[in-house]
Amino acid sequence: MKKDQVAFGIDIGGTNTKIGLFDHDGKLLSYLIHPTSKTLNPEDFIDQLAQECEQILLKEFNIGLGNSRIIGVGVGAPMANYFTGSVDHAPNLGWKDVPLQEFFKKKFKTNAVIENDANLAAVGEKKWGAGKDLTDFILVTLGTGVGTGLILDGKLYRGHQALGGEGGHIIIPNENKRLCSCGGLNHLESYLSAKGIKQTITELTREEWSIEKLGHEFNSGNLKAASIINTIAQDLATGLVSMAVLLGPQAFIIGGGVSKLGDTFNQVILKKFDELVHFSLKGKVKIITANLSSDKGAIYGGAAHIIDEVFSK
Numbered sequence: 596m597k598k599d600q601v602a603f604g605i606d607i608g609g610t611n612t613k614i615g616l617f618d619h620d621g622k623l624l625s626y627l628i629h630p631t632s633k634t635l636n637p638e639d640f641i642d643q644l645a646q647e648c649e650q651i652l653l654k655e656f657n658i659g660l661g662n663s664r665i666i667g668v669g670v671g672a673p674m675a676n677y678f679t680g681s682v683d684h685a686p687n688l689g690w691k692d693v694p695l696q697e698f699f700k701k702k703f704k705t706n707a708v709i710e711n712d713a714n715l716a717a718v719g720e721k722k723w724g725a726g727k728d729l730t731d732f733i734l735v736t737l738g739t740g741v742g743t744g745l746i747l748d749g750k751l752y753r754g755h756q757a758l759g760g761e762g763g764h765i766i767i768p769n770e771n772k773r774l775c776s777c778g779g780l781n782h783l784e785s786y787l788s789a790k791g792i793k794q795t796i797t798e799l800t801r802e803e804w805s806i807e808k809l810g811h812e813f814n815s816g817n818l819k820a821a822s823i824i825n826t827i828a829q830d831l832a833t834g835l836v837s838m839a840v841l842l843g844p845q846a847f848i849i850g851g852g853v854s855k856l857g858d859t860f861n862q863v864i865l866k867k868f869d870e871l872v873h874f875s876l877k878g879k880v881k882i883i884t885a886n887l888s889s890d891k892g893a894i895y896g897g898a899a900h901i902i903d904e905v906f907s908k
């Protein structure tokens with residue numbers, strides 16, 4: 596890749612769409628966030644994104660889409676399937692059978708790949724972030740939902756038909772019975788999504804605390820906050836233990852909004868993890884915070900992914 600070349604990373608979420616323009620080194624040159632359109636059809640929405648990206652290129656470099664300095668675009672979207680290039684069904688976007696990769700290739704006049712956002716975040720951490728020196732890790736994003744991206748033997752692992760790596764929907768034993776957004780019972784996501792964590796906080800305190808307040812109270816030694824953190828860490832560690840015995844990762848990299856709780860939270864998770872995990876893995880798996888960005892991991896990953904894709908051919 597030449598030093599003056601650039602790549603786009605785009606993350607289409609249920610609420611917002613984030614756009615980043617990156618250089619060859621993973622430096623974020625330009626960033627835009629706006630609500631994901633619920634009224635435009637998918638093709639017109641991608642057309643709108645293309646026009647916005649053209650404006651960024653004009654402003655930054657005085658070039659347009661189709662210029663040879665643009666390597667391509669890596670796109671994250673719910674239920675995006677790398678192999679088929681399509682989103683078969685994404686209920687929170689109201690999308691069905693959308694040929695997303697084809698739309699991006701056409702409107703952006705360049706190379707395009709699509710993935711789910713957790714997979715992208717894992718690729719980003721591998722290329723430019725906390726997973727740079729690791730060959731085997733599991734990225735866990737704790738945000739609106741819970742996603743996992745698997746880097747095994749140095750590569751993203753998707754499973755047959757890209758149906759693997761959905762660690763948010765593993766079942767965790769719990770005396771409560773909580774319904775997951777997918778309709779399943781006691782999935783990791785029903786405890787560790789933003790909504791799940793809020794529910795735990797309300798159950799334990801009868802109050803409504805934000806994640807920020809929880810972090811603040813925990814760091815100032817509030818006992819109630821410590822008990823909440825313990826409960827959440829126990830739920831998460833229970834899920835991580837199952838993933839670890841199966842895949843043997845060197846580390847879990849925690850991303851998403853909840854990762855803002857930082858290293859003290861990681862230490863509590865690790866303590867619970869080491870208590871619960873099989874003896875062969877005790878003390879051998881690290882828990883670290885994603886270092887690209889707690890809310891922009893997927894756009895870094897989008898750029899990293901398209902650069903890897905284009906230059907590995």
Ligand SMILES: [Zn+2]
Nearest residue numbers: 764775777782
């Ligand atoms: Zn589920």
